[in-house]
Amino acid sequence: MEKAHDVLIRNLGEHTGLAEEDMGEIRALTFMLRDFAPNEDFIRQGDEPEHSALVVSGMVARYHLLGSGRRQYLAFHLTGDLPDAQGLFIDQMDHGLSALGPASVAFIPHRELFIAFRRRPTFALAVWRETLRDAAIFREAITNNSARPMQTRMAHLFCELFYRARAAQLVRGNRCRMPISLTQLGETLGMAIATVNRTLADLRRSGAMDLRDGELVVLKWRELQRLGDFSPTYLHLKRQSPPHA
Numbered sequence: 001m002e003k004a005h006d007v008l009i010r011n012l013g014e015h016t017g018l019a020e021e022d023m024g025e026i027r028a029l030t031f032m033l034r035d036f037a038p039n040e041d042f043i044r045q046g047d048e049p050e051h052s053a054l055v056v057s058g059m060v061a062r063y064h065l066l067g068s069g070r071r072q073y074l075a076f077h078l079t080g081d082l083p084d085a086q087g088l089f090i091d092q093m094d095h096g097l098s099a100l101g102p103a104s105v106a107f108i109p110h111r112e113l114f115i116a117f118r119r120r121p122t123f124a125l126a127v128w129r130e131t132l133r134d135a136a137i138f139r140e141a142i143t144n145n146s147a148r149p150m151q152t153r154m155a156h157l158f159c160e161l162f163y164r165a166r167a168a169q170l171v172r173g174n175r176c177r178m179p180i181s182l183t184q185l186g187e188t189l190g191m192a193i194a195t196v197n198r199t200l201a202d203l204r205r206s207g208a209m210d211l212r213d214g215e216l217v218v219l220k221w222r223e224l225q226r227l228g229d230f231s232p233t234y235l236h237l238k239r240q241s242p243p244h245a
Helices: 004-012 020-027 110-119 121-147 150-167 183-191 191-208 219-228
Strands: 032-036 041-043 049-055 059-065 071-077 096-099 102-108 173-177 209-212 215-218
Touching: 004 020, 004 049, 004 121, 020 110, 020 121, 032 041, 032 173, 041 209, 049 110, 071 110, 071 121, 102 110, 110 121, 110 173, 121 150, 150 215, 150 219, 183 191, 191 209, 191 219
Parallel strands: none
Antiparallel strands: 032 102, 041 096, 049 102, 059 071, 059 096, 173 215, 209 215
């Protein structure tokens, strides 16, 4: 497994030019690594945060817990992401985070991060950009769930996750791990389970993609991109690296 500090440096380097001194400051941080089982929470709504989380391997989900006990999934986070960077600036978490499949997460003390930010403002700006990219993903999700037809909505989500996985070097050929259940897809996209099944079947029939056994396979990228009305500009990645075909 790649070391936690290298994972963070690689991810921040996707949108910010880090000097050697910035990378040295990151390597000096304390990273407390923990492994989580599928669907295990590691941050809950109402927690008072003292650490920031870094996804070292696997995939995690950000969600709101509703009064009924159901979840509304807000975003998914891949290796290298800082899914709760906002926790640096708030007193109480207004959302939860859980592992999807098996995941390893490193926790960095806030007090160390604030000291590092004062020493290396470029590092602070890079983490700030992470929160801005999160906000852009949230805005896109609102548009996706409220304004796009069901098939376009699901195709767009698959495009985003595949594109981000490729940037994080998690794609092998035309495949990437995506341990999202059909129920979780419905709770992400605002669909009943019957609609999830029907929409996924339609996308499979298009020949653009498949999703089985926790793996997304993109067979025709341009067709999936067309079906999802997807443009990656909102992800604000420094290196735009579209998949082939």
